[in-house]
Amino acid sequence: MPMQLHDLAGADPGRRFSPYCWRTRLALAHKGFVPEILPWRFTDKAAIADSGSDKVPVLRDDGRVIADSWRIAEYLEDTYPDRPSLFGGAGGRALAQFVNAWADATVIAGLATLVVADIPAILAPQDLAYFISSREARFGRPLPEVVSGRDERVVQFRQALHPARMILRQRPFLHGDTPAYADYILFGGFQWARCVSPFPILLADDPLHAWRERMLDLFGGLAREAPAA
Numbered sequence: 001m002p003m004q005l006h007d008l009a010g011a012d013p014g015r016r017f018s019p020y021c022w023r024t025r026l027a028l029a030h031k032g033f034v035p036e037i038l039p040w041r042f043t044d045k046a047a048i049a050d051s052g053s054d055k056v057p058v059l060r061d062d063g064r065v066i067a068d069s070w071r072i073a074e075y076l077e078d079t080y081p082d083r084p085s086l087f088g089g090a091g092g093r094a095l096a097q098f099v100n101a102w103a104d105a106t107v108i109a110g111l112a113t114l115v116v117a118d119i120p121a122i123l124a125p126q127d128l129a130y131f132i133s134s135r136e137a138r139f140g141r142p143l144p145e146v147v148s149g150r151d152e153r154v155v156q157f158r159q160a161l162h163p164a165r166m167i168l169r170q171r172p173f174l175h176g177d178t179p180a181y182a183d184y185i186l187f188g189g190f191q192w193a194r195c196v197s198p199f200p201i202l203l204a205d206d207p208l209h210a211w212r213e214r215m216l217d218l219f220g221g222l223a224r225e226a227p228a229a
Contacts, residue, residue, distance in 0.1 A: 009039035017195035019188035026184040086181040115197035
C-alpha cells in the first residue's frame with residue numbers, strides 16, 4: 001500500500017489549510033515521498049480513530065500509523081536515514097524542536113486571532129457548526145470579536161516575528177542556504193493564513209515575505225498550487 005496522509009480540506013477538496021499538515025507535506029517532499037493524500041474534514045473523526053488522535057496530520061506507512069506533525073517528522077528522519085535529512089543532525093533536531101514550540105506559541109497563536117473568523121467561509125457544510133462552536137468555546141467569544149481590531153494588532157504580530165526576520169536578512173532559509181524542517185514548521189502557519197484569509201499578514205518589503213515566496217516555490221510549487229484566499 002502506498003504511503004498515505006490524512007490532510008485537512010475545506011469544501012473544496014483542493015483547499016488544504018492545516019498549518020500542521022503543511023509542515024508534514026513539505027517534510028515528505030523533502031524526503032522524496034509523494035504520498036496518497038486523503039482529504040479529511042473536522043467531523044470525520046472515524047477515519048483517523050486508529051491513530052489515537054482526533055486531529056491531522058495522520059500518516060500511514062507500511063502498516064504504521066503516526067499522528068502529530070512533529071512525531072511524523074521524527075519518524076521520517078529515523079525510518080529513512082538514507083534520504084535527505086530534515087534536521088541535519090542531532091543539534092539541528094533540537095533546534096527544530098525549539099522552532100516548533102516557538103511557532104506554535106507565537107506564530108500559530110497570533111495568526112489565529114487575525115484569521116480565524118475567515119475560516120468558516122471555506123469549510124464543508126458538515127464542519128461549519130462544529131468549527132464555530134469549538135473555536136468560540138476555545139476563545140470564549142464570537143469569532144468576529146476574536147479578529148476585531150486586527151488592522152492595528154497585526155503590527156504587533158509582525159514585530160513578534162523579528163527573531164526570524166533577523167536570520168532571514170542574512171541567509172535565504174532558517175536552515176541556511178537550503179531549507180529544512182525548521183523552515184517547514186514556520187512556513188506552515190503562513191500557508192494556513194494564505195489559504196484561509198485575504199487579510200495581509202506580511203508586508204511586501206519584509207524579508208519574511210521574500211522567504212515565504214521562496215518556500216511557495218519549493219518542490220515544483222507544491223504549496224503555491226494550493227488554492228489561496
